[in-house]
Amino acid sequence: MPKKFNDKEKQWIRQKLIEEGKRRFESLGLRKTSVEDLTKASGIAQGSFYMFFDSKEELFYHILLEEEAGIRNQLLALVSESAIVTKEGIQRFLLDAIRLLGESPLIRQMYLEGEFTQLVRKLPAELLEQNFSEDTDALMPVIRTWQAAGILVHTRPELIVSMIRSLVLLTLHKQEIGADIYTDTLSFLLDLISDGMVSKRD
Template sequence: MPKKFSEQEKQWISKKLFEEGKRCFEAAGLRKTSIEDLTKACGIAQGSFYMFFNSKEELFYHILLEEEALIRNRLLASLNRSELVTKESIHQFLIESFRLLGESPMVRQMYLEGEFAQLVRKLPPELLEHNFSDDADALIPIIHHWQAAGILAHTKPELIVSMIRALVLLTLHKQEIGPGIYSDTISFMLDIVAEGMYAKRDLGGEIIR
């Protein structure tokens, strides 16, 4: 039977599991990290792990949420709403999004190292849906800024969010695209997307094509 912990102990263990989970996942990935690896570092029995998380995938997911929230906050902070929206500013925003995602070891593990499929298999659908909602909530202010400048003004914001997510999910296919040409392909594709978005801007009721 798992040991009973005081509230103070629970807070310490939860914090320690986050710290050790982040360290282990970044170093070895989700698949190669075991429950024993996590609990040994925290000084608790393996069975006690399940008092805090239902699986190592759930712990990975919650650490990932924190990481993605930091990235979203950095992107929002970089958005200058007083600047004119141009093709270049849209392209730069998309490139910066990919750069920040690519620099995060946790995000890189999920997308580039192929851990995404395991998360989808193991996590309850409601947790994944929560992640989609967080993405939408963070991107909506940026999309409203674009639409106020006439960029895709008559397109549902949720559809634009979905398009951006689809672009990010292309990172799952780095090997198929080809590692040697992947970065140039992504940059070229984002440039075309930005140009297409800007070309269809609505200026005072007149859509420029």
């Protein structure tokens, strides 16, 4: 039977699991990290893990949500609402989004190593939906500013968020696209997207 912990111990152990999980998931990935690895590093019995998370996938997803929330906050801190309603401003915003998300070891592990498939298979759909909902909510100030300026006025906000996420996925396939042509391809695509968005002003 797992040991009982007081509230202070529970708080410390949960944070320790998150810290160890982030370190191991970033370096080894989800599949190569076991619950035993996490509990040994945290100084608890393996069975005690399930007092805090239902699975290692749930821990991974919790850490991923924290990671993406931090990235969104960085992104929004870079945004000047008065500067994102031009073609150049939109390009800068999209480039910042691509750079910040593409620099995350955890996000790269999830997509490049096929971890996302395991998450989809192991986690309930409503938990997975939380990620997309939080993206939409966090980016609403930017989307409202675009739409107030007449850009994509009749487009559902979640579609705009999906477009940004799609661009990020593109950056994770640099080798498949071709390293020598990747930068020019991304630049060309961003130019087409931003030009198309501005041309759709009402």
